[in-house]
Amino acid sequence: MPVFNPFSFGKIINNGNTVNKIYNRGTKIYDKDAYTTLVVWTTGTSDNRFTIQNSTSTPISEFWFDGIKQPNPTGNSYISAGAQTKTLTGTHIVKIKGVFNLYGSSTVNTNCNINIINFQQDLTQLIYTFYNCVNLKGIIPQLPNSLTNMSNTFNGCNKLTGNIPDLPNTLTTLFYTFNNCSGLNGNIPSLPSTLTSMQDAFYGCKGLTGNIPSLPSTLTNMSFAFGLCSNLTGVIPTIPSGIINLQYAFANCSKLTSLQTPIANLNALTNMQGTFSGCTSLSINSIDLSTNTVLTIFQPFYNGVAYTTNTLTSVILGNTPFTGSSPQVVVANSNMSASALNALFNSLPTVTGKTINCKGCPGSGCLLY
Numbered sequence: 001m002p003v004f005n006p007f008s009f010g011k012i013i014n015n016g017n018t019v020n021k022i023y024n025r026g027t028k029i030y031d032k033d034a035y036t037t038l039v040v041w042t043t044g045t046s047d048n049r050f051t052i053q054n055s056t057s058t059p060i061s062e063f064w065f066d067g068i069k070q071p072n073p074t075g076n077s078y079i080s081a082g083a084q085t086k087t088l089t090g091t092h093i094v095k096i097k098g099v100f101n102l103y104g105s106s107t108v109n110t111n112c113n114i115n116i117i118n119f120q121q122d123l124t125q126l127i128y129t130f131y132n133c134v135n136l137k138g139i140i141p142q143l144p145n146s147l148t149n150m151s152n153t154f155n156g157c158n159k160l161t162g163n164i165p166d167l168p169n170t171l172t173t174l175f176y177t178f179n180n181c182s183g184l185n186g187n188i189p190s191l192p193s194t195l196t197s198m199q200d201a202f203y204g205c206k207g208l209t210g211n212i213p214s215l216p217s218t219l220t221n222m223s224f225a226f227g228l229c230s231n232l233t234g235v236i237p238t239i240p241s242g243i244i245n246l247q248y249a250f251a252n253c254s255k256l257t258s259l260q261t262p263i264a265n266l267n268a269l270t271n272m273q274g275t276f277s278g279c280t281s282l283s284i285n286s287i288d289l290s291t292n293t294v295l296t297i298f299q300p301f302y303n304g305v306a307y308t309t310n311t312l313t314s315v316i317l318g319n320t321p322f323t324g325s326s327p328q329v330v331v332a333n334s335n336m337s338a339s340a341l342n343a344l345f346n347s348l349p350t351v352t353g354k355t356i357n358c359k360g361c362p363g364s365g366c367l368l369y
Contacts, residue, residue: 037117041091053083055101062097125149132156151175180204252278264288277303286314297324307332327355338363
């Protein structure tokens with residue numbers, strides 16, 4: 001009599017319902033949540049290798065391919081001899097227990113289609129898991145509630161579709177997580193209250209719509225976070241007081257209209273380069289960073305090439321070093337009058353060799369100080 005092997009199935013169906021766990025006389029013999037399950041299949045090209053490797057120094061504990069247990073990968077790089085590679089000839093079921101990495105390259109995991117059925121639900125990290133897997137398709141299933149780090153998880157996976165699932169409230173890092181996932185759509189889910197970095201988190205996600213959710217008070221890095229999210233609309237929520245980097249945070253979000261709270265008292269902020277460049281519908285009247293002493297560059301509507309016409313009428317800066325590249329201060333194409341520019345100049349420290357660009361302002365042209 002053949003022995004039942006539940007690992008040969010992507011999922012088990014009973015009377016139309018998905019079975020998540022199976023017990024035999026009190027012993028659990030199948031638990032969907034204990035494994036990450038993938039479906040992989042050929043693209044029909046000449047190179048259809050599927051390669052799996054460890055994501056970190058913690059090795060994968062189990063790797064199953066079409067119901068047959070495989071040797072565990074020993075390497076944590078796609079070029080390592082310790083990676084496990086299978087050549088695809090059709091559709092296959094892969095089950096993995098532990099932290100893994102598929103990391104697409106020019107020759108690895110880019111010529112095989114991949115669907116995620118479910119994630120192992122006690123994972124704490126998904127770092128570079130599907131990085132550059134350009135044929136990762138379908139929707140993202142429920143994420144493990146224990147996740148703390150999703151750095152580069154789906155970076156470059158532009159064939160993913162559907163909504164972003166709920167983000168675990170344990171997450172601290174969304175570094176490049178959904179970068180250039182242009183096929184994702186719908187609203188951005190609530191952001192975890194413990195989040196500190198979301199650099200490039202949603203950069204290039206042109207299909208995302210609706211409002212930006214509230215930003216957690218723990219955030220320090222929003223560099224490029226929502227850049228090129230051209231279909232986000234409405235109000236930019238209050239920017240956390242401890243923010244350090246706003247470089248290109250909302251660049252080219254052309255449908256954003258206003259700020260929930262005026263920009264003021266961001267005393268940890270060092271970089272405001274291109275923060276709102278390309279935000280052609282955005283109305284901002286004033287920015288007050290008079291108590292900030294660490295700002296290195298102030299170019300909120302300048303991307304290094306073009307000056308976005310804006311509604312600024314008042315900018316006050318503090319006694320800061322302005323060590324960024326020239327021009328260190330750009331208020332070009334704003335609505336600042338001569339008296340507003342005088343107030344800005346008077347707020348600045350006495351330094352040499354620095355540049356203010358106020359081209360296109362009603363009050364002045366281009367000055368040096």
